[in-house]
Amino acid sequence: MKNIRIVILSLALLSLALVSCRKDLEDDILNPNERYDVMTMKSYARQFEAVWQGINSSYVFWSRDETDWDAKYDEYYPKFAALDNQSKVDDSVFTDLWVGVVGGLLDHHFVLTVKNLKGQGANNFRIGGSAREVRTRAEYKETATSAQYAALANHERLIDGSLKVTSSPSNMRSALLRKDNGEKIAYFRLGGFNISNMSGKARNDASWAPLAYFYGIDWLNSAYGRNDFIERSGNTYYGVQSGWINEDDVTGIIIDVRGNGGGNASELTFIAGGLTQSNTHYGYSRTKEGIGRLDYSAWTPFILRTPSKHLNSQKPIVVLADCNSYSCAEITTQLIHSLPNGYFIGIRTGGATCPLMPGGFNILLSGVFGDVDKYGYYCYTSNFDLVTTDYTSLEGKGVTPDKMVQYEGANGKDEQLDAAIEYLMTK
Numbered sequence: 001m002k003n004i005r006i007v008i009l010s011l012a013l014l015s016l017a018l019v020s021c022r023k024d025l026e027d028d029i030l031n032p033n034e035r036y037d038v039m040t041m042k043s044y045a046r047q048f049e050a051v052w053q054g055i056n057s058s059y060v061f062w063s064r065d066e067t068d069w070d071a072k073y074d075e076y077y078p079k080f081a082a083l084d085n086q087s088k089v090d091d092s093v094f095t096d097l098w099v100g101v102v103g104g105l106l107d108h109h110f111v112l113t114v115k116n117l118k119g120q121g122a123n124n125f126r127i128g129g130s131a132r133e134v135r136t137r138a139e140y141k142e143t144a145t146s147a148q149y150a151a152l153a154n155h156e157r158l159i160d161g162s163l164k165v166t167s168s169p170s171n172m173r174s175a176l177l178r179k180d181n182g183e184k185i186a187y188f189r190l191g192g193f194n195i196s197n198m199s200g201k202a203r204n205d206a207s208w209a210p211l212a213y214f215y216g217i218d219w220l221n222s223a224y225g226r227n228d229f230i231e232r233s234g235n236t237y238y239g240v241q242s243g244w245i246n247e248d249d250v251t252g253i254i255i256d257v258r259g260n261g262g263g264n265a266s267e268l269t270f271i272a273g274g275l276t277q278s279n280t281h282y283g284y285s286r287t288k289e290g291i292g293r294l295d296y297s298a299w300t301p302f303i304l305r306t307p308s309k310h311l312n313s314q315k316p317i318v319v320l321a322d323c324n325s326y327s328c329a330e331i332t333t334q335l336i337h338s339l340p341n342g343y344f345i346g347i348r349t350g351g352a353t354c355p356l357m358p359g360g361f362n363i364l365l366s367g368v369f370g371d372v373d374k375y376g377y378y379c380y381t382s383n384f385d386l387v388t389t390d391y392t393s394l395e396g397k398g399v400t401p402d403k404m405v406q407y408e409g410a411n412g413k414d415e416q417l418d419a420a421i422e423y424l425m426t427k
Contacts, residue, residue: 036049036050036375038050038117038375038376038377039117039374039375039376042084042117042118043084043117044080044081044083044084044089044094044117044118045077045080045081045083045084047080047114047115047117047376047377048076048077048080048081048101049077050370050375050376050377051101051102051112051114051370051377051379052069052072052073052077052101054369054370054379055069055102055105055379055381056069056293057288057291057293057365058288058365058366058367058369058379058381059105059107059293059366059381060107060286060287060288060296060354060366060367060381060382060383060384060385061105061106061107061382061385061395062293062294063294063296063385064106064393064395065105065106065107066106067104067105067106069293072101075100076097076100076101079097080097083118086118087118088118088119088120089116089117089118089119090119090120091116091119091120091123091125094114094116094119094125095116095125095127098112098114098125098127099127102127102129103127103128103129103132104129105129106395106396107129107130107352107354107381107382107395107396108129108130108133108134108326108350108351108352108353108395108396109130109326109327109352109354109356109380109381109382110128110129110130110379110380110381110382111126111127111128111379111380111381112126112127112128112377112378112379112380113125113126113127113372113377113378113379113380114127114372114376114377114378115372115373115376115377117376124372130326130350130351130352133351133396134323134324134350134351137323137348139323139347139348139404139406140323141322141323141347141406141407142324143258143259143322143324143407144407144409145171145191145258145259147409147412147414148258148407148409148414148417149173150412151409151412151413151414151417152173152175152187152189152414152417154412155177155414155417157177157178157179157185157421158175158176158177159175159176159177159178159184162174162175162176162213163175164206164209164210164212164213164214165209165210166206166207166208166209166210167207170190170191170192170194170195170197170198170207171189171190171191171192172188172189172190172191172195172210172211173187173188173189173210173256174186174187174188174189174209174210174211174213174214174244175187176244176250177254177421179251179252179424179425180425182249183249183250183251183252184244184247184249184250184251184252185250185251185252185253185254185421185424186214186244186245186247186250186252186253186254187253187254187256188210188214188215188253188254188255188256189210189256189257189258190255190256190257190260190271190329191259191260192260192261192262192263193260193262193263193264193265193267193268193271193327193328193329194263194264194267195211195264195267195270195271196264196266196267208220212243213243213244214243214244214245215243215245215270215274215309216242216243216244216245216246216309218242218243218309219243219270219274219307219309219310243309245274245275245311245315246311246312246313250315251315251316251424251427252315252316252317252318252424252425252427253275253311253315253316253317253318253424254317254318254319254320254417254420254421254424255275255317255318255319255320255332255336256319256320256417257319257320257321257325257329257332257333258320258321258322258324258325258346258407258416259322259324259325260321260324260325260326260328260329261324261325261326261327261329262326262327262328262329262330262352263327263328264328265327265328265331265355265357267328268304268328268331268332269304269305269306269307270307271328271332272304272331272332272335272336273304273305273306273307273310274306274307274309274310274311275310275311275317275335275336275339276304276306276310276311276335276339277306277310277311277312277313277314278306279303279304279305279306280303280304280306280335280339281301281302281303281389282302282303282304282331282334282335282338282388282389283301283302283386283387283388283389283391284299284300284301284302284386284387284389284391285299285300285302285354285355285384285385285386285387286298286299286300286384286385287364287365287366287367287383287384287385288364288365288366289365290365291365295365296385299387299391302386304331304335314339314340314341315341316341316342316343316423316424316427317336317339317341317342317343318336318342318343318344318345318420318423318424319332319333319336319337319342319343319344319345319346320345320346320416320417320420321333321344321346321347321349321399321401322346322347322349322407322416323347323348323349323350323398324350325346325349325350326349326350326351326352327352327353327355329349330349330350330351330352330353330394330398330399331353331386333349333399334353334388334394334399337399337401337402338388338389343402343403343423344399344400344401344402344403345401345402345403345405345416345419345420345423346401346404346405346407346416347401347404347405347406347407348397348398348399348400348401348404349398349399350398351394351395351396351397351398352395353386353393353394353395353398353399354382354384354385354386354395355382355383355384355386356368356380356381356382356383356384357383364383364384366381366382366383366384367381367382367383368380368381368383382395403419403423405419
């Protein structure tokens with residue numbers, strides 16, 4: 001019996017030793033920054049290995065990305081190794097190699113920044129695939145932001161004095177448009193999900209006006225804890241309390257995220273969640289939980305919270321979006337598109353539909369890794385794989401509109417905005 005206990009104890013100690021060794025091995029594989037001394041050796045082969053291994057371990061789309069990643073290694077490792085024998089490396093040769101490696105990846109957030117270790121100026125280069133794919137679409141056009149702003153400001157249905165404007169960092173517009181029967185449409189345009197960058201703005205700064213009029217002062221207090229938003233004499237801005245969306249004579253809503261490249265995902269709660277009456281089951285998300293390509297966590301419900309201040313009833317909502325709407329703008333578009341009172345007009349969105357958080361690689365075993373100045377590379381890629389409630393992935397595809405309308409800008413008009421107004425006129 002004693003011998004059995006000794007054997008069991010020995011096996012237990014051996015098991016602990018193996019776990020420790022395996023953990024050390026995993027750390028070695030998972031951290032390309034420590035495994036490859038790229039900058040000291042100025043080695044393109046080591047740079048390639050570090051990036052290839054980092055993506056191999058942390059990329060969340062291997063279950064659906066059709067790229068043959070092993071074949072990429074076999075093809076490109078010798079080409080990068082050959083650069084080590086050169087005293088100088090042409091920038092175009094260097095970037096063309098990296099485009100061949102990562103240019104076709106599915107992730108539409110993906111950007112790889114790499115340093116040409118022996119380049120003319122040791123420059124850093126950004127290599128991404130999403131913009132290249134999106135620009136090949138037949139319907140692609142640059143977002144005519146300034147012309148669309150002007151079309152709104154000069155629109156025949158714009159109610160005098162209702163247009164509220166701010167500029168950087170959030171590029172917001174809000175306005176009221178009139179229906180033929182005297183009812184109103186509340187319009188809100190958000191250029192990016194970066195409103196939190198305005199937190200230092202003074203309480204009487206007009207930059208808050210588009211948000212305040214559309215959602216209301218109470219909403220701002222709830223979202224950002226700005227209890228100093230109060231009514232003051234001489235400032236009609238402070239007189240706004242409930243916000244346009246909950247006024248009885250506002251019977252339609254337009255949310256415009258054309259050209260919106262995304263930003264702070266926490267703002268989805270207040271921007272998109274504020275248009276619902278209760279928490280919304282958007283879909284499911286997962287991340288990595290091991291170093292294997294298919295070592296995924298379980299699917300977890302992705303719930304979009306509704307803040308305490310929100311739209312009180314199911315008024316019809318139209319979202320305007322285009323090829324240059326990405327990330328949080330696409331989640332907002334898909335949410336409205338899926339609501340019973342929602343409708344999407346415009347062009348299929350960019351396809352960067354999965355969330356990410358810089359610095360999350362060490363926490364989630366997926367996503368962003370590297371430091372271009374310290375290690376010679378920086379990889380910006382999604383941490384989460386996000387799908388809809390029926391497990392449909394929109395990554396690389398984007399959200400398809402209920403009604404496709406191209407912006408032409410003919411005679412100073414905004415065809416997409418006019419289509420939204422026409423749709424709401426009948427509701």
